[in-house]
Amino acid sequence: MNVQPSTFGNMRPNRFASLAVAAYLGLALIMGSFLGCQGCKSPAQTAYVVGQTSTITIEAAMSLWNEYVGNKHPGVEVEQKVKNGYDNYRKADIALLTAGKAMLEAQNADDAVKKTAAQTAWHQAEAALTASSGQLIGLLRDLGVKL
Numbered sequence: 001m002n003v004q005p006s007t008f009g010n011m012r013p014n015r016f017a018s019l020a021v022a023a024y025l026g027l028a029l030i031m032g033s034f035l036g037c038q039g040c041k042s043p044a045q046t047a048y049v050v051g052q053t054s055t056i057t058i059e060a061a062m063s064l065w066n067e068y069v070g071n072k073h074p075g076v077e078v079e080q081k082v083k084n085g086y087d088n089y090r091k092a093d094i095a096l097l098t099a100g101k102a103m104l105e106a107q108n109a110d111d112a113v114k115k116t117a118a119q120t121a122w123h124q125a126e127a128a129l130t131a132s133s134g135q136l137i138g139l140l141r142d143l144g145v146k147l
Contacts, residue, residue: 046100048097048100050096050126050129051093051096051097051100051129054089054093054129054130054133055093057133057137058086058089058133058136058137061136061137061140061145061147062086064140064145064146064147065082065140065145068143068144068145068146072144074143078143081139082136082139082140082143085132085135085136085139086136088132088135088136089129089132089133089135089136091132092125092128092129092131092132092133093129095125095128095129096122096125096126096128096129098125099118099121099122099124099125099126100122102118102121102122103118103119103121103122105118106118106119
């Protein structure tokens, strides 16, 4: 019996497809949170899901950036721009998780002002994370990284 080797073992994963799926999932989760899915989960759970989805998308993009740097050597100034963009994203990610924790704590309080302030902080942090993710992805695309 003549058995031919499988070609599947030699296939490399399609990084573009993986990044596209992660980006679409991230967008769907973020949009779902804007459309009221927050009532379905606790603020801490929602913060975790939104934060993790953004993290998956950005980490995949940064992996592609790492390959780009190895192949194209864009220079220190360009690398610093990307580092600054990534640092802004990380600050927004941490702010979202912090706001989720504060919102969870405010739910257990009887203070309506504290609840409103926590919800406002949550929405601002969520918007900042979405903006910083988009800015970083846009910067990478502008630099020629194939996302």
